[in-house]
Amino acid sequence: MTKLSRRSFNRLAGATAAGAAFGLQACAVMDKPAKARVVVVGGGFGGATAARYVRQFDSDIAVDLVEPNRSFVTCPFSNYVLAGFKRIEDITHGYGPLERQAGLRVHHHTATSVDATKKTVTLDSGTVLNYDRLIVAPGIDIRWNAIQGYNEGAAGIMPHAWKPGAQTLLLRRQLEAMPDGGVFILAAPANPFRCPPGPYERVAMVAHYFKQAKPRSKILVLDAKDQFSKQGLFTAGWRAVYGEMIEWVPLSKDGRVTQVVANEMTVVTEFGQRHRAAVVNIVPPQMAGKIAQDAGLANQTGWCPVDPTTFESSVHKGVHVIGDACIAGAMPKSGFAANSQGKVAALAAVNAINGKPTAAPTYVNTCYSLIAPDYGISVADVYRVTPQGIVAAPNAGGVSPAQADAAFRVAEARYAEGWYAAMASEIWGT
């Protein structure tokens, strides 16, 4: 095992800073020894935000970001790759700009263990990183076999595409290969899961593709719940744009898929109905990412309990858990929510290191979804911490108006693009 000394860290960080004359941060501070170190595990919406903001809030604190992938493919906008109007390259972000702009170090390795007593994180390279505060943002893992027969092999036949990248491209190829007049099934999970409106936007985007390329095809949504995010807006939008193409079957009408027979392209519901389709997309039950489970940060629900004011773990002091992996009250498991939590956790970590009182938090979220490329809808909320945990601010927030005109829907589609551009810019600097 190798231990990264402060001296070698500063040498590496200095080399990084040297190439960043136009960086947003004053990298010269890296020449002097850092007063403390924050390690962030996970370079997605939550983790990369937190890593950048620790440096922004206090540039005397060194930051190590641990992320196994050389680039990050976003779940937001991956439905537009399925629809055919975005390429996977459009939603893929490297770490070079973040590293240079923020003056932090990215380790492209997997974090294999956390010792919250010794305050260390061990990587699969053998490197041991010491931390003063740790921020864990591992996203989700799939609960394999929670649906009988849905294992990693089955996901090669019936993709989940809920971790974007190869799975997204596989599902796109299957849709392209499907005959006109075929049936596409999407199985949606019970709450909580990553991106509550995601399955319903996905069927709209598949319908958009079918309308152009395979107009006789049908979409069947088999759902493990009776209500879903932005339901009224989605239902009205599906009908207005795609007519009868999309059928939604709720839990109470035997919508819950409990078994898959992948080599027969068949799914089985709770009360034994069998549905066969040309393409099957299983959005399976999920849990906090592996390192959160291995570090003991998750409870019996599979998700990680945290302090609503600081996102510090209820299990391990000095460790914050943010994003999809944590239990954040009324906040959805969304990229924007993770971004918002990342900023609050970053300031909480910085204040703890500096012996300053905790700042009064505020959280925000907007989730845009597209019914069609020129038809956007949204849910937006401000969140407050109360004795009951994190709740949406009363008399504020909510979904787009049901009766909005076409111009409003066009504007929200444009703002969806604007949101994505702003997020990518502030998180990865891309």
Next chain:
Amino acid sequence: MRFASTVAVVLAIVGLSGPAAPAAAQNASPQLLTVSCSGCHGPSGRSPGAMPSLYGRTAPSIAEALRDFRDGKRPSTVMVRFAKGYTDAEIEAVAAEIAANWK
């Protein structure tokens, strides 16, 4: 000067929202309020896309816009939903913080 007195009032409110003033304890940190905006309006209020940029504006103009969104005097898509979620003190505080830091 009117501008100077507005700044003084705003600074007083920012001060009140700190942890030393229990009466205003529910008001969020101005720093965290400000970084909430950058998720859509871009880093330091420099928007790369369809949202308007927020940098280089005066505190009164930002506060007025937020109040007008809240009160429905200025048309919006999501801003009316957000603006209703903040107190008057928070609106003044975030406006002052943006004007001071996003130049």
